[in-house]
Amino acid sequence: MATAAAHHEEHPGGLTRWLFTTNHKDIGTLYLWFAFIMFFVGGAMAMVIRAELFQPGMQMVEPHFFNQMTTVHALVMIFGGVMPAFVGLANWQIPMMIGAPDMALPRMNNWSFWLLPPAATLLIMSLFMPGGGPAAGWTIYPPLSTQGGMGMDFAILTIHMLGFSSILGSMNIIATILNMRAPGMTLMKMPLFVWTWLITAFLLLAAIPVLAGAVTMLLTDRHFGTSFFDAAGGGDPVMFQHVFWFFGHPEVYILVLPAFGVFSQIIPTFARKPLFGYSSMVFATATIAFLSFIVWAHHMYTVGMPMAGELFFMYSTMLIAVPTGVKVFNWIATMWRGSMTFETPMLYAIAGVFLFTIGGLSGLMLAITPADFQYHDTYFVVAHFHYVIFAGSVLALMGAAYFWLPKWTGHMYNERLGKLHFWLTTISFNVTFFPQHFLGLAGMPRRIPDYALQFTEFNQISSIGAFVLGLSQLLFLYIVVQTIKGGKQATDRVWEGAEGLEWTVPSPAPYHTFATAPQVK
Amino acid sequence: MLKSCVINLKHILYRLFSGMGMSLVPGLAFAEYGLNFQRPVTAIAHELLWLHNAILIICVAILVIVFSFMFYAIIMHRKGRGHQAAKFHDNTTLEIVWTVIPFVILVVMAVPSTATLLKMDDTSNPDMTVQIVGYQWKWKYEYPEQDLSFFSALTTPREQIENQADKGENYLLEVDNPMVLPVGKKIRFVLTANDVLHAWWVPQLGVKKDAIPGYINEMWTQIDEPGTYRGQCAELCGKDHGFMPIVVEAVSEEEFAKWASVQKAKMVAAETRAAKTWSRDELMERGEQIYKQACVACHGATGAGIPGVFPAITGSKISTGPVAAHLDIVLNGKAGTAMQAFKGQLNDADLAAVVTYERNALGNKKGDLVQPAEVKALR
Ligand code: HEM
Ligand SMILES: [Cu+2]
Ligand SMILES: [Cu+2]
Numbered sequence: 001m002a003t004a005a006a007h008h009e010e011h012p013g014g015l016t017r018w019l020f021t022t023n024h025k026d027i028g029t030l031y032l033w034f035a036f037i038m039f040f041v042g043g044a045m046a047m048v049i050r051a052e053l054f055q056p057g058m059q060m061v062e063p064h065f066f067n068q069m070t071t072v073h074a075l076v077m078i079f080g081g082v083m084p085a086f087v088g089l090a091n092w093q094i095p096m097m098i099g100a101p102d103m104a105l106p107r108m109n110n111w112s113f114w115l116l117p118p119a120a121t122l123l124i125m126s127l128f129m130p131g132g133g134p135a136a137g138w139t140i141y142p143p144l145s146t147q148g149g150m151g152m153d154f155a156i157l158t159i160h161m162l163g164f165s166s167i168l169g170s171m172n173i174i175a176t177i178l179n180m181r182a183p184g185m186t187l188m189k190m191p192l193f194v195w196t197w198l199i200t201a202f203l204l205l206a207a208i209p210v211l212a213g214a215v216t217m218l219l220t221d222r223h224f225g226t227s228f229f230d231a232a233g234g235g236d237p238v239m240f241q242h243v244f245w246f247f248g249h250p251e252v253y254i255l256v257l258p259a260f261g262v263f264s265q266i267i268p269t270f271a272r273k274p275l276f277g278y279s280s281m282v283f284a285t286a287t288i289a290f291l292s293f294i295v296w297a298h299h300m301y302t303v304g305m306p307m308a309g310e311l312f313f314m315y316s317t318m319l320i321a322v323p324t325g326v327k328v329f330n331w332i333a334t335m336w337r338g339s340m341t342f343e344t345p346m347l348y349a350i351a352g353v354f355l356f357t358i359g360g361l362s363g364l365m366l367a368i369t370p371a372d373f374q375y376h377d378t379y380f381v382v383a384h385f386h387y388v389i390f391a392g393s394v395l396a397l398m399g400a401a402y403f404w405l406p407k408w409t410g411h412m413y414n415e416r417l418g419k420l421h422f423w424l425t426t427i428s429f430n431v432t433f434f435p436q437h438f439l440g441l442a443g444m445p446r447r448i449p450d451y452a453l454q455f456t457e458f459n460q461i462s463s464i465g466a467f468v469l470g471l472s473q474l475l476f477l478y479i480v481v482q483t484i485k486g487g488k489q490a491t492d493r494v495w496e497g498a499e500g501l502e503w504t505v506p507s508p509a510p511y512h513t514f515a516t517a518p519q520v521k
Numbered sequence: 522m523l524k525s526c527v528i529n530l531k532h533i534l535y536r537l538f539s540g541m542g543m544s545l546v547p548g549l550a551f552a553e554y555g556l557n558f559q560r561p562v563t564a565i566a567h568e569l570l571w572l573h574n575a576i577l578i579i580c581v582a583i584l585v586i587v588f589s590f591m592f593y594a595i596i597m598h599r600k601g602r603g604h605q606a607a608k609f610h611d612n613t614t615l616e617i618v619w620t621v622i623p624f625v626i627l628v629v630m631a632v633p634s635t636a637t638l639l640k641m642d643d644t645s646n647p648d649m650t651v652q653i654v655g656y657q658w659k660w661k662y663e664y665p666e667q668d669l670s671f672f673s674a675l676t677t678p679r680e681q682i683e684n685q686a687d688k689g690e691n692y693l694l695e696v697d698n699p700m701v702l703p704v705g706k707k708i709r710f711v712l713t714a715n716d717v718l719h720a721w722w723v724p725q726l727g728v729k730k731d732a733i734p735g736y737i738n739e740m741w742t743q744i745d746e747p748g749t750y751r752g753q754c755a756e757l758c759g760k761d762h763g764f765m766p767i768v769v770e771a772v773s774e775e776e777f778a779k780w781a782s783v784q785k786a787k788m789v790a791a792e793t794r795a796a797k798t799w800s801r802d803e804l805m806e807r808g809e810q811i812y813k814q815a816c817v818a819c820h821g822a823t824g825a826g827i828p829g830v831f832p833a834i835t836g837s838k839i840s841t842g843p844v845a846a847h848l849d850i851v852l853n854g855k856a857g858t859a860m861q862a863f864k865g866q867l868n869d870a871d872l873a874a875v876v877t878y879e880r881n882a883l884g885n886k887k888g889d890l891v892q893p894a895e896v897k898a899l900r
Contacts, residue, residue, distance in 0.1 A: 056692060057684040064760045064827060130829025137757045143734060144717040144759055147859050149829040222857075231735020232856065237718065238733060272600070274610040302720060302755075303731050304738035307642055311635065318627045322620060328587065329619045335594045339606035342599075350595070354588060361580040368630065370637040371573050373729045374558060377720060377755040441573075442555040443724040445755045448763030450682065452693050452751075454555055 011511060019114075022106035023511060024091045029408075030113050031088030032401075036477070038080030038120060039394075043470050045073035050432075050466040053459050058450055066449035067135035068127060068151070074138035075155065078255065079162045080120050082393045086258040087112075087169050089400055090197050092408065094173065096502035096509065097191045099182025099518045104175035112168040119161035126154035137447060139248070140215070142229040142240050146222050153222065156215045163208040170201035177201075182501070184520030188282070191500055192275060195282050196261030199289045203250045203257070206293070211247035214240060238303050245296035253292045255389055256356075257285060259396030260327055263349050265500075266403055267331050270346035271338030272497040277330040284323035284330075291320045301372045310369050317367035324360050328353060343495070344418035348399025351426045352391055359387025362437070377447075380440025386433045398425065398476065405480070406494045410508030411487030417479050424472035431465030559724045562750065562771075563742050566727030568637050576630055583626070641727075644739045647709035651700065655712075655719030655732035655754070657859055658761035658818055661866070662700050667781040669788070672866060673698045674814065675764050682764075694751040699768035703777040704744050712738040716861055717759060723752035723769055731756055744771040759859065761818050795870035795893050801877075804890060808878025811871045816879075819859060824883030831859065835884035844891055847876055848899055864900060869893035 011017055011026075021027060048069050052060045061069070091109070095102055103109045126133040131149020134140065145152055177198045181190070190198075217228040218240070227233025229240045268275045275281065297305060297313040305313075331353050340346070362384040366372050375381060398421075406412050435458040440446075444455045451459065490507040501520070505513045557574075561567045598604045652663040659674035673696045680686035682693075689695070702708055712721055714732040722729035726742045744750075752767040772780065799807075813822075816834075820826050824834035834840050839847050851872060854862035863872065873891045880887035 056688060058682055059684065063763065064830065067757070067760065067762075131827070132830070135759075141718055141757070144757065146857060147717070147759070230857075231733075237735065271598075272606040273608070276610050277612075277616055278610070280616050302729055303733065304736065307639070310638060310642075314634065314638075315631060318631060321627060322623050325623045326616070326620060332587065332591045332594070333612075333615070334610075335591060336598065337604075337607040337609075338594070338598050339600040339604050340595065340598055341601070342595075350591070354591070357584060357587070361584060364580060364630075365573070365576050368572065368576055368634045370569060370634055370641055371576065373641070374569055374573065374724065374727065376729060377722075377757075438556045441557050443559055443752070445722070445753050445763075447757045448753070450693060450763050453688060453690070458555065 020110070022102075022110050024095050024103045024106070024109065025408075025509065025511065027103075027109050027113050028088045028091030028093075031084050031091060031116075034113070034116055034120075035081050035085035035088060036480075038076055038084070039473070040477075041120075041124065042073050042076035042081055043473065045069045045076065046466060047470050049073065050463040052449055053451070054463040055460070056451055056453055056456055061449070063449045064135060065132065067137075067447070068133040070447055071134045071137055071140075071155075072123065072127065075123060075134075075158070076120070078138065078251075078389075079159070080116075080123075082255050082389065082397070083162075083166060084116060085397050086197075086200075086255075086393075087166075087173075089193075089258065089262070089397075089404075090169075090173055093404065093502060094176055094194055094197060095180070096505065096513055097194050097500055098177065098180060098185050099501050099514050099520065100176060100180035101512060101514050101517075103172050104180055105172045108168050109172055112165045112172065115161050115165040115168075119158045119165070122154050122161070123158040126151040126158075129154065139241075139244060140218065141244075142218060142221065142237050145218060146230065153219065156219050159215050160212060163212050166204050166208050170204040173197055173201040174205075182514070182517040182520050188279065189520065191261075192264035192278070192281055193258070193261035196257045196264070196285055199285050200254050200257045203254050203289055203292065207247045207250040207254065210243060211251075214243040214247065217243075238300075241300050241303060242297065245299045246293070248299065249296045250289075250292045252385075252388070253288060256392045257288070259352065259356075259393045260285065262396040262400045262403075263331060263353055266345045266349040266399055267334050267353075268499070269403075269495050269497045270343060270349075271335045271340050273334060273338040274499075275330070276333035276336075277326075280326060281330055284326040287323040288320060291316065291323070295320060298367055298369075298372070301369050302376050314367060314369040318364065321360065321364050321367075328357050328360075341496075343402075344413070344415060344422055345399045345403035347419065347422045348395050348402065351422070352395035352399060355387055355391030355395065355426070355429070359384055359389075359391060362387060375440060377445055378440035379436040379444045379446055382446050383433050383436035383440060386429075386436070390429060390433070395426070395429075398422075401480065403495075404502075405483050406490035407502060407505075407507050407509055409484050409487075410490055410506075411483050411485075412490050413479055413483040413487065417475065417482075421472060421475045421479060424475065425469065428465045428468035428472060432462050432469055433465075435459075435461045435465075561727060562725045562746055562748065563727055563744055565637070565641055565742070566725060568640070569727045572633060572637055575633070579626065579630065641740070644709050644741045646707065647741060648706040649703070650709045650711060651702070652711045653713075653721050653732060655714035655716075655721070655758065656861060656866070657716050657759050658754075658765040660700075660719075660721070660765065660767060661715075662698075664781070667785070669781060669784050671698050671784070671788075673700065673768070675766055677764075691751065693764065694753070694766045694768070696766055696768045699749070699770045701770045701772060701777060701780045702744060703774045704747050704771045706774070707741060707743045709739060709741045712740070716859065718756045719754050719758045719765070720756035721752070721767060722755040723750050723767055725750045726752075726769065729755055744769075747771050747773060791868060791870075795868045798892055798894075799870065799873065799890075801890055804874045804877040805881065806874075807871065808874035808876075809882065811867065811875040812878050812882075815863065815867065816875065824879075824885075834879050840879045840883075840885055841887060844876070844880075844889060844895070845899075847880065848872070848891065848896060851876055852896070852899060869896040869900075872896045 129151050133151040134155035136145040220226040221228050227235040229235045229237045264275055295317040298317040366375055402418055439458050492506050493503050558570045561570050654661040659672050661672050663670040676695050676697050677693050681688045712730055712732040714734045719732040728740050728742050730738050730740045748771055750769045754765045819831040820834050826833040852864040854860050870893045873893045873896050876891045
């Protein structure tokens with residue numbers, strides 16, 4: 001393989017390499033660096049939020065700016081951080097995992113990526129417009145989102161561009177997986193990461209246009225005299241919430257299904273034992289994807305739906321716990337009676353599964369409609385979604401980075417620093433978000449810049465945790481850069497228990513891999 | 522910062538440990554420890570606490586049982602101990618078992634949940650009705666049977682919020698006019714909003730519902746014991762969302778009747794006062810009060826507003842132009858913006874006073890006076 005690829009190694013250097021590249025590895029790298037930068041931008045905003053909430057009283061910022069921070073933090077993290085990071089992983093890994101030479105639509109791939117930087121710039125720019133950035137929460141509920149300055153219009157345009165990029169990216173991923181598998185690589189032989197991405201891509205195709213429709217109606221309400229969501233003009237503000245969450249709930253699974261895929265790659269590798277229940281994993285993923293379209297109104301229990309609606313959405317939401325449970329049980333059964341070692345990627349996968357399950361269980365509590373009347377719009381919800389998104393998706397991303405960095409760079413990362421980063425991250429994550437459960441139960445609403453005195457202690461713990469969590473990520477950056485620059489030469493297999501096509505190519509993976517398709521038995 | 526950290530550490534440890542002991546006995550008063558729901562004072566809130574504790578215990582039990590397997594494997598099945606990997610990777614029986622058991626647990630959880638939900642939904646046969654209207658950023662309470670209507674807004678002084686004064690015990694949870702309710706009566710709330718979404722939430726009563734413009738939502742409560750119960754707006758409603766608390770005072774039936782008649786008398790007195798002709802000083806003094814209560818949140822203490830979001834009063838076209846246009850925007854608001862119609866919120870005298878104030882203070886010097894009669898003519 002190495003010799004076949006060697007003379008393909010030449011490519012333009014400098015900036016044009018990155019601007020015009022159609023190579024899946026280059027584009028994967030671009031996505032990953034873009035996401036990394038966005039994590040730091042969104043993280044800085046989180047630091048502003050936690051600094052303001054360190055003590056009761058207003059110290060750092062104005063309430064209006066605080067609202068911009070919560071809004072833009074969420075948009076940046078979701079659309080700029082987690083989603084592009086997983087697309088980056090998909091770009092790097094899917095062709096190598098299925099034995100394809102590249103993505104199916106390389107030029108479109110280039111465009112999908114290059115839509116992102118202008119979109120992100122637009123969103124950050126909005127903060128400097130008169131009236132500031134969007135301040136209505138990432139859910140941009142009207143009528144609040146029809147008030148206010150042009151920051152909201154910037155955000156709407158940003159969402160359109162990012163959505164466009166996601167749709168193109170998903171089409172590419174679907175086309176690649178369905179058409180470019182190596183001979184012998186049947187669907188039911190694909191690595192689970194490929195499966196979860198295939199399903200995620202379909203979720204994206206179905207969900208993103210719905211969001212685009214919702215924000216377009218918002219835009220025309222704001223500027224062109226329509227009243228889709230304005231009760232005074234015969235419109236309906238609650239309709240926006242239905243449309244938004246019809247997108248929004250699948251969206252949360254878009255954020256987490258690829259992470260499930262990552263766990264399913266890492267855990268068997270370090271347990272030295274095949275994934276338990278492969279076909280039930282595929283089936284559970286598909287079930288979750290289907291259910292995710294019929295649970296949306298669990299975000300809206302307090303809007304005053306008819307009883308039949310409240311009950312339907314309670315029952316359907318509770319049902320999601322079943323396939324989610326199946327996945328967790330399968331991961332644990334994979335570890336059971338394995339021969340486990342605990343390199344950094346495995347630590348991340350284990351912590352990710354455990355902490356994600358805490359978030360899944362608080363999700364189950366939130367699904368209970370009457371109880372949700374007490375939880376809704378409190379810090380309990382904030383704790384829930386950070387346990388699923390940070391512990392589920394972001395820990396998976398970090399684990400994936402350590403898992404595949406040796407393949408990407410040809411160097412082993414520094415294991416001691418990796419472990420240090422792991423412990424710093426997971427401990428400070430829990431210090432930050434566990435107390436938020438208590439805050440919510442005790443009655444602290446979310447999205448407030450200042451709070452009553454009885455909430456002081458837990459907010460202080462949370463803020464201290466957050467500062468440590470934020471700073472620890474500089475260590476991550478250092479480790480990544482150090483690994484790119486040098487380090488112990490990685491073997492092709494990298495990990496003793498590694499299985500799959502990506503481990504058969506040299507480390508670092510050459511610019512072109514699988515120019516001739518491998519035969520999968 | 523550091524000093525307050527250290528002091529707080531003591532409180533934190535105390536809370537954690539005393540709280541852990543308490544949480545083994547669900548249903549006890551947790552409020553002091555801030556780890557669980559506030560102490561319930563209605564039958565529904567009691568049920569919600571019970572339901573919450575029950576599902577919490579089930580979830581914790583599931584977590585502990587499931588992950589004890591994982592931690593057992595992590596300790597025993599490691600390569601470092603020389604454990605050889607087994608080869609199995611499938612077991613249909615197991616897959617069926619761990620699909621069916623969670624399903625059964627869910628059904629068990631769904632039964633009491635459905636029962637409580639149905640109870641919460643039953644707003645029939647109330648003893649009394651109170652209408653709640655959300656405004657940016659205050660609440661309006663109307664008692665149709667008592668013919669009362671008033672606004673309820675935050676009273677925490679700005680100096681406390683800006684850390685220039687010590688914070689009081691009920692910091693951010695105190696209002697000028699609390700909602701007063703009789704104990705032991707079934708009270709139906711009818712909710713709507715004037716501008717954007719809000720949500721009315723008092724944890725100890727176990728009620729939360731969105732207030733939505735163009736919608737009328739319903740919920741009910743029946744309070745068991747007299748007391749003061751505090752809550753907050755729970756739906757992001759803009760800049761001062763964190764500053765629109767709710768205070769409910771539950772009193773005996775006699776005290777409620779007394780309160781209602783005093784309140785009514787106050788309203789009548791204010792109306793007669795409003796009918797007379799006011800002097801310049803009276804208008805300016807009253808106008809300043811009203812400005813600080815109704816306008817300052819957006820237009821700012823100096824009248825500068827927030828550029829791009831809330832327009833300035835100082836030197837603005839409207840407050841230095843014709844009186845009629847000025848009165849019009851204050852009375853009727855401006856559609857599609859945060860500027861609300863104040864004609865339903867303020868009486869003629871207050872409107873006249875605040876418009877006079879805006880034209881002759883905050884850097885403006887128009888010199889003209891507006892009398893309540895002029896406002897009345899425009900209604
Ligand atoms: C067993 C699985 C889950 C269940 C039953 C569940 C249930 C819920 C419910 C009922 C809410 C609404 C709470 C409220 O606003 O009152 C909620 C909020 C949320 N969940 Fe989950 N959830 C689950 C898993 C996930 C996952 C996997 C993610 C993301 C990766 C996620 C992300 C979120 C987010 C972001 C919100 C808050 C949205 C907002 O209002 O800003 N959840 N969840
Ligand atoms: Cu959801
Ligand atoms: Cu609010």
